[in-house]
Amino acid sequence: FTSETYPDIKRDPKFAEITEDHVKFFKKLLGKESAIIDGVTKDATDDIEPFNGDWMRKYRGHTKLVLKPGSTEEVSKVLKYCNDNMLAVVPQGGNSGLVGGSVPVFDEIVVNMSRMNQIRSFDEVSGALVVDAGVILEVADGFLQEKNHIFPLDLGAKGSCHIGGNVATNAGGLRLLRYGSLHGNVLGIEAVLPDGTIMDDLGQLRKNNTGYDLKQLFIGGEGTLGIITGVSIMCPQRSNAINVAFFGLESYEKVQLAFREAKGQLSEILSAFELMDAQSQDLVQKVTGNKRPLESEHPFYCLIETSGSNSEHDNEKLEKFLEDVMEKEIVSDGVVAQGQTQVKELWGWREGIPECLGHWGGVYKYDLSIPINELYALVEETREKIHNSGLLGDTDDHPVVDVVGYGHMGDSNLHLNVAVRTYDKRVEKALEPFVYEWIAKRDGSISAEHGLGLAKKNYIGYSRSDTMIKLMKQIKNLYDPNGIMNPYKYI
Ligand code: FAD
Ligand code: MLT
Ligand code: ZN
Numbered sequence: 001f002t003s004e005t006y007p008d009i010k011r012d013p014k015f016a017e018i019t020e021d022h023v024k025f026f027k028k029l030l031g032k033e034s035a036i037i038d039g040v041t042k043d044a045t046d047d048i049e050p051f052n053g054d055w056m057r058k059y060r061g062h063t064k065l066v067l068k069p070g071s072t073e074e075v076s077k078v079l080k081y082c083n084d085n086m087l088a089v090v091p092q093g094g095n096s097g098l099v100g101g102s103v104p105v106f107d108e109i110v111v112n113m114s115r116m117n118q119i120r121s122f123d124e125v126s127g128a129l130v131v132d133a134g135v136i137l138e139v140a141d142g143f144l145q146e147k148n149h150i151f152p153l154d155l156g157a158k159g160s161c162h163i164g165g166n167v168a169t170n171a172g173g174l175r176l177l178r179y180g181s182l183h184g185n186v187l188g189i190e191a192v193l194p195d196g197t198i199m200d201d202l203g204q205l206r207k208n209n210t211g212y213d214l215k216q217l218f219i220g221g222e223g224t225l226g227i228i229t230g231v232s233i234m235c236p237q238r239s240n241a242i243n244v245a246f247f248g249l250e251s252y253e254k255v256q257l258a259f260r261e262a263k264g265q266l267s268e269i270l271s272a273f274e275l276m277d278a279q280s281q282d283l284v285q286k287v288t289g290n291k292r293p294l295e296s297e298h299p300f301y302c303l304i305e306t307s308g309s310n311s312e313h314d315n316e317k318l319e320k321f322l323e324d325v326m327e328k329e330i331v332s333d334g335v336v337a338q339g340q341t342q343v344k345e346l347w348g349w350r351e352g353i354p355e356c357l358g359h360w361g362g363v364y365k366y367d368l369s370i371p372i373n374e375l376y377a378l379v380e381e382t383r384e385k386i387h388n389s390g391l392l393g394d395t396d397d398h399p400v401v402d403v404v405g406y407g408h409m410g411d412s413n414l415h416l417n418v419a420v421r422t423y424d425k426r427v428e429k430a431l432e433p434f435v436y437e438w439i440a441k442r443d444g445s446i447s448a449e450h451g452l453g454l455a456k457k458n459y460i461g462y463s464r465s466d467t468m469i470k471l472m473k474q475i476k477n478l479y480d481p482n483g484i485m486n487p488y489k490y491i
Pocket of ligand 3: 173372408415449
């Protein structure tokens with residue numbers, strides 16, 4: 001992709017172009033060779049490309065400069081210089097975001113946080129973990145495992161995403177049902193504002209009602225107000241027992257019944273309830289070639305995870321639940337994992353979906369909050385619409401491979417995905433604004449957990465009123481009066 005991908009956006013001339021003098025300043029400030037990838041004073045090398053392109057291969061910018069500060073003070077000096085010189089900036093974590101927020105649109109400087117990767121402290125009594133923003137989620141969770149604790153967030157990109165990126169996107173993920181959102185779990189944030197001010201709100205207090213809770217603005221702020229450099233977060237005790245069941249159902253009505261039964265029968269040990277339709281599982285099977293967990297095929301599949309204190313006891317509960325819902329003919333067939341290897345295998349059928357969908361070339365992704373009784377209707381209507389348009393088919397002259405639905409059923413969060421062989425304007429036209437109008441009619445959200453980024457900037461009005469958007473703009477202008485932070489995105 002080139003900048004022609006964005007014909008409706010013009011580079012804002014108020015931003016300065018990067019010069020050799022700017023680069024000289026940053027080199028002096030950051031010192032080390034590994035702290036800068038410089039395509040200004042020499043021709044852009046291949047090395048810079050991964051910082052310009054997103055995970056979906058859908059968005060591509062043209063930065064010539066990537067800065068990797070190693071401390072909060074360095075971030076402060078970088079931002080102050082950028083603000084004084086009208087240089088636009090894109091904060092970047094693990095670059096696993098799914099809305100085009102983590103890569104430049106034009107030549108904005110990428111401030112990549114990977115060198116700020118230290119765990120600062122952990123309090124084994126309270127469970128408060130304090131980390132640099134660039135710590136990889138899986139690294140933090142591995143550290144906590146040794147301390148018999150767990151990170152309250154888990155998601156498929158855990159091997160690459162940063163905790164700072166998770167907080168900046170207010171990522172939801174697979175454990176939200178049990179542990180709640182980052183708005184509740186994050187205890188404190190250290191962030192740098194565009195003028196270089198360090199906002200030190202890195203407290204470890206569970207309760208603190210002294211004035212406006214400003215850190216909340218950075219949770220889900222997507223790098224539009226400043227750069228998060230440190231995070232303090234409440235981590236629960238790790239459960240001794242993780243058990244998983246995977247089952248097939250014949251209708252979405254029955255999926256809803258199963259969810260109600262699971263909440264009733266498994267109550268406090270239920271830690272995830274995930275939904276996958278047959279189409280999503282077919283594509284995972286095609287890509288991985290793995291043997292299916294169930295012999296029989298079904299229109300819907302669910303994965304339930306329990307986290308409790310006694311594996312045998314929880315396993316028994318899960319077996320009993322499965323027996324009961326099969327007897328009531330809610331569930332058609334199912335399996336309870338025997339041991340941790342099978343737990344991982346079953347999770348693979350859910351966590352593997354995003355990567356497998358990209359196998360053919362690209363994916364149109366919609367991450368939606370919908371009243372639960374209507375959640376799957378959107379997938380059916382979209383599939384029919386795409387099918388009727390003649391865009392869906394098995395051969396290369398059809399852009400669409402399939403329309404699939406999956407997601408965090410326990411949070412009423414649907415992922416409607418359209419896997420494509422190539423990104424194609426005709427497909428986009430069939431999907432938008434159709435999907436957004438459908439959501440607005442039901443008072444849903446056009447972004448449940450992935451954020452707005454560049455992808456949804458123009459559609460925020462489908463989920464937020466003019467008054468709300470006006471208030472958001474006021475906050476943006478207050479924190480970032482020059483507009484250098486992640487421009488062209490969000491609002
Ligand atoms: P990036 O992608 O680098 O950045 C994301 C946004 O945050 C950008 O706007 C960027 O400017 C900003 N940002 C990054 N770091 C900072 C910082 N330190 N300070 C200020 N702003 C910053 N999301 C979910 O919610 N739930 C899921 O289940 C889920 N599963 C995923 C599975 C896969 C396979 C993939 C690829 C993505 C998934 N995501 C999911 C998307 C999710 O948003 C990201 O994985 C993650 O939260 C982003 O972290 P990151 O470090 O990669 O951030
Ligand atoms: C997921 O739940 O798998 C993630 O949010 C990623 C995606 O939507 O594909
Ligand atoms: Zn998700």
